[in-house]
Amino acid sequence: MMAVSGYHGAQVARIAREAGVADGTVYLYFKNKEDILISVLRETIGQIVTLSTWLEGEHPEPLTALRKLIEAHFRTLGQNPELALVLQVHVRQADRAIREQVANMMKPYHRTLDRILELGQETGAFRRPFDVRVARRMIFGTIDETVSAWIFTGAKYDLTALVDPVYDMLLGGVGNRS
Amino acid sequence: MMAVSGYHGAQVARIAREAGVADGTVYLYFKNKEDILISVLRETIGQIVTLSTWLEGEHPEPLTALRKLIEAHFRTLGQNPELALVLQVHVRQADRAIREQVANMMKPYHRTLDRILELGQETGAFRRPFDVRVARRMIFGTIDETVSAWIFTGAKYDLTALVDPVYDMLLGGVGNRS
Amino acid sequence: MMAVSGYHGAQVARIAREAGVADGTVYLYFKNKEDILISVLRETIGQIVTLSTWLEGEHPEPLTALRKLIEAHFRTLGQNPELALVLQVHVRQADRAIREQVANMMKPYHRTLDRILELGQETGAFRRPFDVRVARRMIFGTIDETVSAWIFTGAKYDLTALVDPVYDMLLGGVGNRS
């Protein structure tokens, strides 16, 4: 009951209407408006986080793990532009408290990335030396910017088609090493 | 008079208070609330955009141009955390109209990046093949995420110290090509 | 619910208070402040206009029609001093846009008056020659001034008692033709 699908970053009245219930009914399921956003986020972010952790276990090879991670991220949001909109746009409209909660939710994801990177450096799959935090921010920033660009242009193309180009780009960088 | 330094994101009353003037005074210098934000942004973004264009002309060598671009971006925002906060946080809280104006302001910057990338591919400074848009989003996304991380942790360290690590990361990627 | 009786001319807060509801409640029934005034006017003017048109059809005899018109006008406003106050005072405080809408609402009334006057001239009930517009303005101006005087003195006496004196006055003028 009361699927939190229709969060458009708008008035509670609109959320209620899109969920097909009365305004007051919303408050039977959520404490307040902030709680609605948090719930939507927990659901979406949780999905990505859970998937990333599971993938890490499933694919011990760092290169494969990284590729699967990107794929999971793009697939999850690509299948649900509405939720991507919330994540890329509306979260940033929220106040400090919410943004901190989101940051906390994302932490496992960042730690997974860190572990993949560290393991890859140990196994020689990734080159040395680089600061793991810098690399993590590059990976996350690139994914984030790619999703945002996709959202802002109207989510018209297939996001998963960018998994390999982005993966290659992150792996090889722009420089010509030869 | 009425320096636009104190834009902390929210009510006109707060902006006025932080600027040390009465509510109504704000409207002697700005048409409306949106105008305040746009003004702050034009100033900051304009600075980055102008600098990037100038740097491109000054440094014909693509690798140097890219490094200088990152340096200019980090230096401009690093010197003014307050404005960085507006750019990284408050712009995204604004409505569609403002975000589109910001996107337009940023276009020259993106085009500069594209030109640097294309030139680098021609001269062999950058490797082939890669999609310029994907590369541009990686570069911009990485810079953006790096600045955001800096802001969210309280702008405590020196942002320009990250110019070289980020530059190297973007150039080499995470992969081990040997 | 939310009878539009309590329009006393000024702040929405006052209108709300006099209607016994909260400020925000007003906006459940009216789009904005202008809409409140327009609604009150449409109701009152509509009543007078409708009545005048109906009377014109009912009483083909121009003299009777004119008398009935004056009676209808005085009776409608006489029964509702509050609405008369709005019509005689507050409309004139409104901006150009509203006054033009009111002028449009009144047009059928003026046309009815014109038709009665023209018919009366043809049948010989009214004297020739006179400019219908001048006559119409005399009739309307006299009615209007009579109502205004009644309002400004506190609506203490019975307005309908003036139907015959005004009717006689308009018919005979002040001059002594003998």
Next chain:
Amino acid sequence: MMAVSGYHGAQVARIAREAGVADGTVYLYFKNKEDILISVLRETIGQIVTLSTWLEGEHPEPLTALRKLIEAHFRTLGQNPELALVLQVHVRQADRAIREQVANMMKPYHRTLDRILELGQETGAFRRPFDVRVARRMIFGTIDETVSAWIFTGAKYDLTALVDPVYDMLLGGVGNRS
């Protein structure tokens, strides 16, 4: 200095600009905004009132006096549409206190009208019986409506051309006495 010509029913800033002085300067000549309106009114109404009293003395014959009165009224306002606008429109936008002051200023005018009417009834120039107040309201209402119509259509035609038609109308009424 500071001719009160440019009262457009608007902001003090506009009045000041049209008078070619700074905002603050207005307050050297007027106590407050209400005082500006009152001054403009005293000037205009005073002119009409003075003229009407003088005319009454100058023309002992009631019929002539009435005609001269209408002429004075139309000529005064006809020569100065700006002031007519204030009188016909902006006064009615003012609050109760101002309207009462205006009513007081107009009293001598109304008394003059009353005296002319009473004298006319005694001399037989005007017919008996009619209630002087009803007649006065007819005369004043007709004049007022005629001026208002002239103003609202943009003050394009010559108002004084209506002196005789209106005078005849008021004298003869619409009825056919034969």
Next chain:
DNA sequence: AATGAATGAGGTTTCATTCAT
């Protein structure tokens, strides 16, 4: 005498939240 930048009270409108039904 004159200025005009600054003020801040007060107006309209929105919308998250409540509660009687």
Next chain:
DNA sequence: GATGAATGAAACCTCATTCAT
């Protein structure tokens, strides 16, 4: 459980008025 009419705090903005220069 569900409703949705009603609420009222709070936001933006205007403009008559003041006062240091």
